Amino acid sequence: MSYQEEFRDALSIESLKQDLLRTAYDNEGTIFNRLDPRVLLAWYAAFLVIPWLFYDLRILGGLLAFVSILAVVSRVSKYLIALLAFGVVTNVLLYAFVTVLMGGSFVRSATALLPYTTKLTIVSVTSIAVFSGMSPKNISRAFMSIGVPRQFTFAISYGYRMLPVLIEEYHATVTVYRLRSRAPESPGRFKCRYYVYLIRLSIKAFYPMIFDVAKRSRVTVEALETRGFSYSLESTKSRELQLGDLRVGWFDLLFMGGSAIIVASIIFPFV
Amino acid sequence: MATENTNWFSFGQKDMTVFIFVMSLSGLQYAITEVLPEFDVGPLELGVGDFIFIPIVLVLLFRTFWAALAVPMGEVVFEDILLGDFNGLGVMEDLLLVSTCFFFAALLFQDPKNRRQLAAVVLIAEGLNEFLAMFVDIGKVYIGVEELEAVPGLPESILVLEGVDFITQMVITGIIFGVIPALYLYPKLHGKIEPLMGMEPYKGTRGASMVRGFSWKAALSVLLAFPLAFGFAAAEEAGFGLNVVWEPEFMEAYGEMFIAVPIVVAALVAIVVWQRAKHSA
Numbered sequence: 202m203s204y205q206e207e208f209r210d211a212l213s214i215e216s217l218k219q220d221l222l223r224t225a226y227d228n229e230g231t232i233f234n235r236l237d238p239r240v241l242l243a244w245y246a247a248f249l250v251i252p253w254l255f256y257d258l259r260i261l262g263g264l265l266a267f268v269s270i271l272a273v274v275s276r277v278s279k280y281l282i283a284l285l286a287f288g289v290v291t292n293v294l295l296y297a298f299v300t301v302l303m304g305g306s307f308v309r310s311a312t313a314l315l316p317y318t319t320k321l322t323i324v325s326v327t328s329i330a331v332f333s334g335m336s337p338k339n340i341s342r343a344f345m346s347i348g349v350p351r352q353f354t355f356a357i358s359y360g361y362r363m364l365p366v367l368i369e370e371y372h373a374t375v376t377v378y379r380l381r382s383r384a385p386e387s388p389g390r391f392k393c394r395y396y397v398y399l400i401r402l403s404i405k406a407f408y409p410m411i412f413d414v415a416k417r418s419r420v421t422v423e424a425l426e427t428r429g430f431s432y433s434l435e436s437t438k439s440r441e442l443q444l445g446d447l448r449v450g451w452f453d454l455l456f457m458g459g460s461a462i463i464v465a466s467i468i469f470p471f472v
Numbered sequence: 473m474a475t476e477n478t479n480w481f482s483f484g485q486k487d488m489t490v491f492i493f494v495m496s497l498s499g500l501q502y503a504i505t506e507v508l509p510e511f512d513v514g515p516l517e518l519g520v521g522d523f524i525f526i527p528i529v530l531v532l533l534f535r536t537f538w539a540a541l542a543v544p545m546g547e548v549v550f551e552d553i554l555l556g557d558f559n560g561l562g563v564m565e566d567l568l569l570v571s572t573c574f575f576f577a578a579l580l581f582q583d584p585k586n587r588r589q590l591a592a593v594v595l596i597a598e599g600l601n602e603f604l605a606m607f608v609d610i611g612k613v614y615i616g617v618e619e620l621e622a623v624p625g626l627p628e629s630i631l632v633l634e635g636v637d638f639i640t641q642m643v644i645t646g647i648i649f650g651v652i653p654a655l656y657l658y659p660k661l662h663g664k665i666e667p668l669m670g671m672e673p674y675k676g677t678r679g680a681s682m683v684r685g686f687s688w689k690a691a692l693s694v695l696l697a698f699p700l701a702f703g704f705a706a707a708e709e710a711g712f713g714l715n716v717v718w719e720p721e722f723m724e725a726y727g728e729m730f731i732a733v734p735i736v737v738a739a740l741v742a743i744v745v746w747q748r749a750k751h752s753a
Binding site: 239240242243244246247249250278281296300301302303305306309314320321332333337346348353356357359361363368403408410412414415417419422425426431461 | 530741742
């Protein structure tokens, strides 16, 4: 297969769809999902802070390696990681390049930016690992436990159930539009006419989607109300029920202790 | 204005329906555009950014604060949490900026039949949001990069790139994926989708000018949202401002033991979150 075809295959809607759904759903059995969500949230909060405390690239590199291993273990989407990496690299290069145009030095601006972008990358990789490694039920419970309103934690579990349905439906609608319309006769330079045609279709496909989603939202709310959703928002009993079976076990303590030791051993040699 | 009589945080059944509706669609839009081949060349976003016409048209149709809030929620839930691109406190930036800017623009929209007004309002919603976000971005780099002024040319290059990004965003997201599809979609949906959700379509006033919808309260809320959003974004970027203190001199002054400080800080943050989680459970 030629390079171009391979690239197109990797970017085909079908494979993107699968990649997306895997990111959102394939989180059974990852370490992050076995942890108590509250413990994980506390761990995540600590990890949002740690990278900002250092400027030493060796420490930051070590931290990045650590969270990257966690990301690999929690099987994050390669596509999202590739997008992230591309963004980070071009970020540094572009700023440095424009700095040269402004009369500065390429190397100096790149070295000034490098710690900053490394920190951003550490935070992003940690986020991808934690949130795609956690099941939405646990994410909702974690947020609920720090007092985020129930309407929002509900939105997470709703989105989780709806995302595949919506993407599937959207894809089907785009396909129907493609069947019923005619692709441009000649693809134009750089296939630009073809892409314009696809973009127009993807915009038009939203029109029938809007009506379907409207109907579905109404049915959802009615179903929620018959189950007493508004009532349960006020009731503390329902909260207790939802958060009742959270327990901190040996595995949580091991994870916290283990990461504390690893982080300390990354930091100490260089200070 | 339906939202001004009632408490903003009282959440009726209709609000819930609209909230779920707008959240699902704008979330779908964010999820799709997230994976479409777009090229983030550094801070510059080229190619398909967001299908911003979906959220803006829906907010203009329903005109409630909850509809506006559902837009960033869709982004947070579908793009950030489910696809794992969650960036902590930076989410607060989106929640505050996007919802207030969109709501503000919806209030300005007075005459649903006037297409020029529709185009202007879409541009205002996107422009205001991008403009404020640009300042947040610039501020973030200023806080995040150590001794930025010491590197000649770098501060200027940040300003230039953010400026160029603002312009490309306005053309691509604002006009190509904003105004043009909105002009096609809004008239098609107006009066059709609201009854489906059990609501009255917004009639507006024929020939009314946008100035009528301008409320100081809404303008003030946009102005308030900006510093708040900046605060949250900067807090996230800077680790609560701690790295400003973290200069090498401290190492000499307090010796090696100072390294314990960041670790203690990280531990403290973890403990505070944990206590809060345990307490409310």
